[in-house]
Amino acid sequence: MIEANHVEKSFGSRENVYPVLKGIDVKIQDGEFVVILGASGSGKSTFLNVISGLERPDGGSVLYDGLDITKLSDRLLTAFRKETVGFIFQQYYLLPNLTVDKNVRMGADLASNRVYRQIIDAVGLSDKLHKYPGELSGGEQQRVSVARALAKQPKTLFLDEPTGALDEQTGRQLLDYLCKLHDEYRFTVVMVTHNQNIAEMADTVIRMNSGKIIESYANAAKKTAYEIGW
Amino acid sequence: MVVGIKDSVKLAGISIVSCCAVFVCTLFLNYNIDLPAIKGRITTEAGMAMFDAQVLTGKVVVCVTGCCLVLTSAVMLLFYVKNYIDAHGKELGILKALGYSELKIARHFWVFGVSVLTGCAIGFAAAFLYLPDFYELQNEAGLFPELPVQFHPLLAFFLIVAPAMVFAVLSVLYAYGKLTKPVLDLLREKREYNLKYKKESTKELSFLQDLRRNTVRSKKSLVFFVTFLSFCFSAMVQMSTSMKDLSSEAMGFLIFAIGIILAFMTLFLSLSSVVKGNTKTIAMMKVFGYENTACGRAVFSGYRPFSYLGFALGTVYQYVLLKLTVSVLFKDIENLPEYRFDYKVCAITFVVFILVYEMVMYSYARQIRKLSVKHVMMES
Ligand SMILES: Nc1ncnc2c1ncn2[C@@H]1O[C@H](COP(=O)(O)OP(=O)(O)OP(=O)(O)O)[C@@H](O)[C@H]1O
Ligand SMILES: [Mg+2]
Numbered sequence: 366m367i368e369a370n371h372v373e374k375s376f377g378s379r380e381n382v383y384p385v386l387k388g389i390d391v392k393i394q395d396g397e398f399v400v401i402l403g404a405s406g407s408g409k410s411t412f413l414n415v416i417s418g419l420e421r422p423d424g425g426s427v428l429y430d431g432l433d434i435t436k437l438s439d440r441l442l443t444a445f446r447k448e449t450v451g452f453i454f455q456q457y458y459l460l461p462n463l464t465v466d467k468n469v470r471m472g473a474d475l476a477s478n479r480v481y482r483q484i485i486d487a488v489g490l491s492d493k494l495h496k497y498p499g500e501l502s503g504g505e506q507q508r509v510s511v512a513r514a515l516a517k518q519p520k521t522l523f524l525d526e527p528t529g530a531l532d533e534q535t536g537r538q539l540l541d542y543l544c545k546l547h548d549e550y551r552f553t554v555v556m557v558t559h560n561q562n563i564a565e566m567a568d569t570v571i572r573m574n575s576g577k578i579i580e581s582y583a584n585a586a587k588k589t590a591y592e593i594g595w
Numbered sequence: 596m597v598v599g600i601k602d603s604v605k606l607a608g609i610s611i612v613s614c615c616a617v618f619v620c621t622l623f624l625n626y627n628i629d630l631p632a633i634k635g636r637i638t639t640e641a642g643m644a645m646f647d648a649q650v651l652t653g654k655v656v657v658c659v660t661g662c663c664l665v666l667t668s669a670v671m672l673l674f675y676v677k678n679y680i681d682a683h684g685k686e687l688g689i690l691k692a693l694g695y696s697e698l699k700i701a702r703h704f705w706v707f708g709v710s711v712l713t714g715c716a717i718g719f720a721a722a723f724l725y726l727p728d729f730y731e732l733q734n735e736a737g738l739f740p741e742l743p744v745q746f747h748p749l750l751a752f753f754l755i756v757a758p759a760m761v762f763a764v765l766s767v768l769y770a771y772g773k774l775t776k777p778v779l780d781l782l783r784e785k786r787e788y789n790l791k792y793k794k795e796s797t798k799e800l801s802f803l804q805d806l807r808r809n810t811v812r813s814k815k816s817l818v819f820f821v822t823f824l825s826f827c828f829s830a831m832v833q834m835s836t837s838m839k840d841l842s843s844e845a846m847g848f849l850i851f852a853i854g855i856i857l858a859f860m861t862l863f864l865s866l867s868s869v870v871k872g873n874t875k876t877i878a879m880m881k882v883f884g885y886e887n888t889a890c891g892r893a894v895f896s897g898y899r900p901f902s903y904l905g906f907a908l909g910t911v912y913q914y915v916l917l918k919l920t921v922s923v924l925f926k927d928i929e930n931l932p933e934y935r936f937d938y939k940v941c942a943i944t945f946v947v948f949i950l951v952y953e954m955v956m957y958s959y960a961r962q963i964r965k966l967s968v969k970h971v972m973m974e975s
Binding site: 419439440443444445446447448450452458460462463467470471472473474475517 | 800801802803805806809810812813875876879880881882883884885886887964
């Protein structure tokens with residue numbers, strides 16, 4: 366279980382402090398599919414970075430099964446990320462000099478995952494194994510980054526607007542893959558998105574506005590990637 | 596707009612190298628120009644022999660160090676321009692996409708000549724201040740009559756203005772050549788090496804192994820640099836100890852100092868550009884949970900064999916060069932000690948080299964630790 370208690374974060378210099386997260390409390394159960402919604406600039410990405418251990422909050426705590434990751438040393442935090450979390454970013458951040466195969470292997474090697482090719486199959490890229498990111502379309506690149514994150518067999522997967530740069534069809538495809546894999550492996554998913562419709566696929570929806578949670582509810586019936594509007 | 600004076604400040608490395616080059620060249624050239632004035636007034640035979648020897652040494656030193664340093668600064672400058680274009684590919688690509696012509700963008704790269712100008716001017720000035728002492732040093736034995744220091748405007752032009760102009764033009768041309776790439780290639784992140792490696796089987800390599808190979812291959816100019824810096828270090832340091840026997844203490848020290856400065860400049864420049872060129876990769880690896888040491892090893896250790904290669908080449912080079920100098924140029928000069936390869940110096944230099952190299956590598960590996968993931972993400 367992931368538990369965020371009164372998480373605070375601000376940016377800027379001492380005279381010019383700009384609070385971005387103003388005390389956020391969240392509980393996420395293992396295997397849950399959570400979507401975070403909110404206007405641009407409301408602090409969604411910042412919150413995602415904080416609960417995933419990429420950034421330290423100024424106040425509050427983030428507990429993974431009781432372990433407070435905000436108190437970990439850099440080395441332990443790295444080890445924590447290695448074992449627990451996977452990331453998918455809006456801008457993919459693939460390594461341009463390595464093939465699809467090796468990019469995915471970046472995640473796989475960390476978990477000593479020998480069967481990572483299955484995941485490449487699952488995202489439908491087995492015929493692009495030896496291509497370089499520059500030779501792929503945006504959607505394909507995003508799928509590589511999904512495969513890379515999943516090959517690591519994370520307990521929790523964080524996604525920051527994974528469909529932001531994709532068209533409707535590739536976006537739906539990607540979400541569909543994601544749901545299938547989620548059903549199969551039952552990892553926790555925390556996804557940030559602009560798209561209200563995507564929220565209908567989640568177990569829980571969290572709505573943020575200017576650094577606070579203004580609404581949080583559970584979906585009675587989840588929809589699939591092809592049932593939601595776009 | 597594209598590049599400004601600000602960017603040329605970052606070229607301190609080039610300034611330092613050109614400063615060294617001009618310093619040495621000014622000393623010996625100025626001396627060699629002034630020296631003939633007293634030729635008629637030398638009366639002793641020993642004086643004449645000394646005169647000939649010094650004219651020759653001057654030529655050799657100017658050729659060796661001058662050429663070496665000019666080459667280095669040229670390579671460094673082009674390397675920097677290339678890095679600049681690679682790093683700012685997006686902005687330049689957008690400018691090009693907006694309709695700026697290549698020449699219009701490339702034109703701005705003349706500012707890189709400024710750093711050469713600064714370096715050369717400082718080198719020339721420093722040399723001029725040192726010249727009176729240098730003249731005295733050359734005439735330690737008191738074999739020549741008094742030789743006053745004279746200023747030669749033409750020499751100043753060729754050592755300050757001319758190199759700056761040449762380098763300015765060189766940067767513009769190089770930038771122009773680089774910018775003729777299609778807009779999309781500038782905008783997109785393209786891998787930098789040829790497709791020919793693609794056929795090779797990399798299936799069995801792990802991610803880290805493949806990354807290590809790729810880091811080396813994707814920036815070949817860096818391989819050259821690392822080899823070159825070890826070459827300089829090895830050749831210059833070993834040569835300086837031999838020079839002490841063959842000519843003067845001061846000369847030995849000069850060459851030694853230049854070798855060290857050169858080696859450090861190139862080492863610093865190449866390693867920082869390795870780090871810079873791989874920040875995204877390193878940041879991404881850290882996000883995934885790779886340890887700092889793993890990141891450092893993957894990025895740096897591929898260069899180690901090349902540094903050893905450079906060291907070996909430098910050793911051979913200095914041996915051949917000194918052997919030739921002694922047997923061809925100095926053959927008429929009597930009681931010159933015979934030149935032999937000095938194993939002890941070679942061994943000591945090698946140990947020092949390894950120590951310095953590994954220390955710099957280590958400190959850069961520590962820098963990786965400070966790289967923040969967020970910082971890199973905000974950039975793009
Ligand atoms: N490193 C930083 N330094 C200063 N301010 C920052 C930094 N990171 C984020 N901010 C500020 O924090 C606020 C929230 O940023 P954040 O990226 O979390 O928003 P977001 O909800 O993800 O928005 P979007 O939907 O546009 O991605 C913004 O106003 C931004 O300007
Ligand atoms: Mg965001």
